[in-house]
Amino acid sequence: MTPTLAQPPLEDASKERLRLWLRLLKTTRGIEAKLRENFRAEFDTTLPRFDVMAALSRYEDGLKMSEISGVLRVSNGNVTGIVDRLADDGLLVRVPVPGDRRAHRVCMTRKGREEFARQAAAHEAWIADMLGQFSAEDARTLTTEFNLPEEANDR
Amino acid sequence: MTPTLAQPPLEDASKERLRLWLRLLKTTRGIEAKLRENFRAEFDTTLPRFDVMAALSRYEDGLKMSEISGVLRVSNGNVTGIVDRLADDGLLVRVPVPGDRRAHRVCMTRKGREEFARQAAAHEAWIADMLGQFSAEDARTLTTEFNLPEEANDR
DNA sequence: CATATAAACTTTAAGCATAAAATATTTTTA
DNA sequence: TAAAAATATTTTATGCTTAAAGTTTATATG
Numbered sequence: 130m131t132p133t134l135a136q137p138p139l140e141d142a143s144k145e146r147l148r149l150w151l152r153l154l155k156t157t158r159g160i161e162a163k164l165r166e167n168f169r170a171e172f173d174t175t176l177p178r179f180d181v182m183a184a185l186s187r188y189e190d191g192l193k194m195s196e197i198s199g200v201l202r203v204s205n206g207n208v209t210g211i212v213d214r215l216a217d218d219g220l221l222v223r224v225p226v227p228g229d230r231r232a233h234r235v236c237m238t239r240k241g242r243e244e245f246a247r248q249a250a251a252h253e254a255w256i257a258d259m260l261g262q263f264s265a266e267d268a269r270t271l272t273t274e275f276n277l278p279e280e281a282n283d284r
Numbered sequence: 285m286t287p288t289l290a291q292p293p294l295e296d297a298s299k300e301r302l303r304l305w306l307r308l309l310k311t312t313r314g315i316e317a318k319l320r321e322n323f324r325a326e327f328d329t330t331l332p333r334f335d336v337m338a339a340l341s342r343y344e345d346g347l348k349m350s351e352i353s354g355v356l357r358v359s360n361g362n363v364t365g366i367v368d369r370l371a372d373d374g375l376l377v378r379v380p381v382p383g384d385r386r387a388h389r390v391c392m393t394r395k396g397r398e399e400f401a402r403q404a405a406a407h408e409a410w411i412a413d414m415l416g417q418f419s420a421e422d423a424r425t426l427t428t429e430f431n432l433p434e435e436a437n438d439r
Numbered sequence: 440c441a442t443a444t445a446a447a448c449t450t451t452a453a454g455c456a457t458a459a460a461a462t463a464t465t466t467t468t469a
Numbered sequence: 470t471a472a473a474a475a476t477a478t479t480t481t482a483t484g485c486t487t488a489a490a491g492t493t494t495a496t497a498t499g
Contacts, residue, residue: 143412145423150315150411152427157312158357159432160305165457177485195447202313204487209449211485231447231494253302260301262432268300272307274426277314277417320487332455350477359457364479366455386464386477 160259167255172248179252181211182237182245185221191236193226220244315414322410327403334407336366337392337400340376346391348381375399 161176168174184200185192192200198208212235215221220241226232237245260268316331323329339355340347347355353363367390370376375396381387392400415423 142418142420142423143408145420145427146412146415146418147408149415149418149423149427149430152430153308153312154316156430156432157308161309162357169458175484193447194449202317203485205447206449206451206488207486214484226447229447229495233448253298256305257298257301259432260304263297263301263304265297265300268297268304271426271429272300272304275304275307275311277311277414324488330454348477349479358455360477361458361479361481362456369454381477384465384477386462388478 160256163259164252164255167251168248171251172244174248177211178215179245179248181208181215182220182241183249185235185237186242186245186249191224191234193232193234195232197235215241315411318414319407319410322406323403326406327399329403332366333370334400334403336363336370337375337396338404340390340392341397341400341404346379346389348387348389352390370396 165176168176168179180201181197184197194208194212195205197212198205201208212221212223216223219238221235221237223233224236226234263271320331323331323334335356336352339352349363349367350360352367353360356363367376367378371378374393376390376392378388379391381389418426
C-alpha cells in the first residue's frame with residue numbers, strides 16, 4: 130500500500146515544472162517590487178533607469194543606443210525614452226559618432242558615475258539581504274543550475 | 285600555493301547572491317518573453333490577461349476586483365483596464381454584488397472558461413519544454429528552495 | 440551615378456504598471 | 470442621526486514595454 134508522504138506524491142514532470150515556474154515568478158516579482166520601492170524611496174529612480182546606467186558603467190567609452198537595447202535585451206524604442214529622461218537629469222549624454230551621423234554614443238557624465246556608484250552599492254546590499262538564506266556556495270550552485278539554454282542567447 | 289580552479293574563487297556571499305539574482309532575472313525574463321510571444325501568436329492575448337483568467341479559474345464563484353489584485357499582487361487600478369478588455373471580448377462579466385453597490389464580482393463566461401482551458405494546456409506545455417532540463421525531482425527541490433520569506437506574504 | 444537596400448534611431452499606438460487622487464457607498468463613531 | 474472613517478472601485482498622471490511604421494543616413498548594386 131502507498132505510504133502517507135510528507136509531500137504529495139510526485140506528479141508528472143510537467144506539473145512540477147509548472148509549479149517551479151510559478152514559484153520563480155512569484156519570487157522574482159516580489160524581489161523586483163521591493164527593489165522598485167527602494168529605488169524610488171532612496172534615489173527617486175526606477176529599475177529600468179538603473180539597468181541602463183549599469184550597462185553603461187561596464188563600458189568606459191559608452192554604448193550606442195542599439196548596443197544598449199542589445200545588452201539589456203529590450204526593444205529599441207524603449208531605450209529612447211529612458212535615455213531621454215536620464216539625459217534630462219544630467220546623468221548621461223548623447224555624443225555624436227564621428228563618421229556616422231545616424232548613430233549616437235551614450236556616455237555617463239561624472240554626475241552619472243557618482244550617482245550610479247551609490248545606487249549600485251545599495252542595490253547589492255538589498256539583494257544580499259533578500260537572498261540572505263543562500264550561502265555563497267548555494268548561490269553559486271544555483272546560478273549554474275539556472276543557466277538555461279534559452280536559444281544560446283549571449284550577445 | 286592556491287591551486288588553479290575550474291571556477292573563480294568564491295567571493296563574498298554578497299557578490300555571489302548578486303550574481304544569482306542577475307541570473308534569475310535573465311532566466312525569468314527570457315521565459316516571460318517567450319511566453320508573451322507564444323500567447324500573442326497562438327491566442328492573440330497577453331500574459332496579464334492570462335494571469336487574470338487563471339486567478340478566476342480557481343474560484344467557481346468569481347472574485348471581486350480587489351480580490352483579483354490581492355491574489356495577483358498588482359495594483360487596484362491595473363486590474364480595471366485588463367478586466368475591461370477581457371469583458372469587451374466576452375470572456376468574463378462583472379456581476380453586481382447584492383447588498384453592496386460599490387462592489388462587483390468578476391466571473392468567467394462559458395466562452396472564457398473554454399478559451400482559458402486551451403490556453404492553460406498550451407502554457408503548461410511551453411513551460412515544461414522550457415524547463416525541460418529539470419527532472420520532476422529537481423523541480424520540486426528547487427520550488428522548495430525558492431520559497432523565500434519575502435515578508436510572509438500569503439494572502 | 441542613381442536607386443535600392445540596409446542600418447540607426449525615433450515616433451506612434453496600444454497595453455501594462457504604479458501611486459495618488461477622486462467617487463461612491465458602507466460602516467463606525469460621536 | 471449626523472459627521473467621520475473605512476471600503477470598493479475607477480480615474481489620472483507618469484513611465485515602461487512592445488511591435489510596427491517612419492525618418493535620416495550609409496552602403497551596396499545596377
